[in-house]
Amino acid sequence: EAGVAQSPRYKIIEKRQSVAFWCNPISGHATLYWYQQILGQGPKLLIQFQNNGVVDDSQLPKDRFSAERLKGVDSTLKIQPAKLEDSAVYLCASSRTGKTEAFFGQGTRLTVV
Amino acid sequence: ELKVEQNPLFLSMQEGKNYTIYCNYSTTSDRLYWYRQDPGKSLESLFVLLSNGAVKQEGRLMASLDTKARLSTLHITAAVHDLSATYFCALSGGSNYKLTFGKGTLLTVNP
Structure with missing residues (x-):
C-alpha cells in the first residue's frame, strides 16, 4: 500500500511570496490533515478534511493560509503571502x-527568507 | 483545550541503560499514540493505547497508559544507538478526533 505522498520536499521562498504544497493521501482514506511543525516543536493541526469538507480549521491563519480538497482525494495547502515565521515542515496525514x-x-520543508 | 506535556524534552543516555519518557495530558482522551521521528523524516507510529492499564511492547520499547493519572510512559530498556530519535506522544480527542502532540523528547543514545 502506497503511503502519503507530498511534494515538493523542500521549498525556499522570499517573504511575501506565495507557495503551494500538494498531498495525495493513502487510497481509501477519507480523512486528511495538514500539520505545521516548527523546528523543535510537535506538529500542530492546521486543517482537517473529511472527504472534501472541512472538519476543523480553527488553527489555520485564514488571512494567509488556504487549503482545499476538491474531489475528496488530493489536497493543496497555500500560503499567500508568506512570512518568516511560516518557516516549518508541513506534514500531510x-x-x-x-x-x-x-x-x-x-x-x-519550507524556508522563508 | 487539551494540553500535552512531555518530559524530559532532551535525554542523553548511554547504551545499555534504561530510561522512561513521561507524557501528561490535561483532559480525558479517546486514545494515545507514541510516534518516532528521525531527523528529516516523517512520523512513524509506534504504539496506540486505548484503555486504562494498556501496555504494549515492541523490542526495547514499552508504552503504558494510566487514564486516571492522565499519564503515559515510554520505557526504554537497554538502549542502543539505533533508538536515537525524537519521540512524540499525541492524544486523539474531541468530536473530530484530532491529534494534539507534545513537544517531543529528543533522545540521543551514546556508545
Whole structure:
C-alpha cells in the first residue's frame, strides 16, 4: 500500500511570496490533515478534511493560509503571502476515519527568507 | 483545550541503560499514540493505547497508559544507538478526533 505522498520536499521562498504544497493521501482514506511543525516543536493541526469538507480549521491563519480538497482525494495547502515565521515542515496525514490511526507523509520543508 | 506535556524534552543516555519518557495530558482522551521521528523524516507510529492499564511492547520499547493519572510512559530498556530519535506522544480527542502532540523528547543514545 502506497503511503502519503507530498511534494515538493523542500521549498525556499522570499517573504511575501506565495507557495503551494500538494498531498495525495493513502487510497481509501477519507480523512486528511495538514500539520505545521516548527523546528523543535510537535506538529500542530492546521486543517482537517473529511472527504472534501472541512472538519476543523480553527488553527489555520485564514488571512494567509488556504487549503482545499476538491474531489475528496488530493489536497493543496497555500500560503499567500508568506512570512518568516511560516518557516516549518508541513506534514500531510490521512486516516480511514477521524477515529483511526493517521499515517504521515514525509513533509515539505519550507524556508522563508 | 487539551494540553500535552512531555518530559524530559532532551535525554542523553548511554547504551545499555534504561530510561522512561513521561507524557501528561490535561483532559480525558479517546486514545494515545507514541510516534518516532528521525531527523528529516516523517512520523512513524509506534504504539496506540486505548484503555486504562494498556501496555504494549515492541523490542526495547514499552508504552503504558494510566487514564486516571492522565499519564503515559515510554520505557526504554537497554538502549542502543539505533533508538536515537525524537519521540512524540499525541492524544486523539474531541468530536473530530484530532491529534494534539507534545513537544517531543529528543533522545540521543551514546556508545
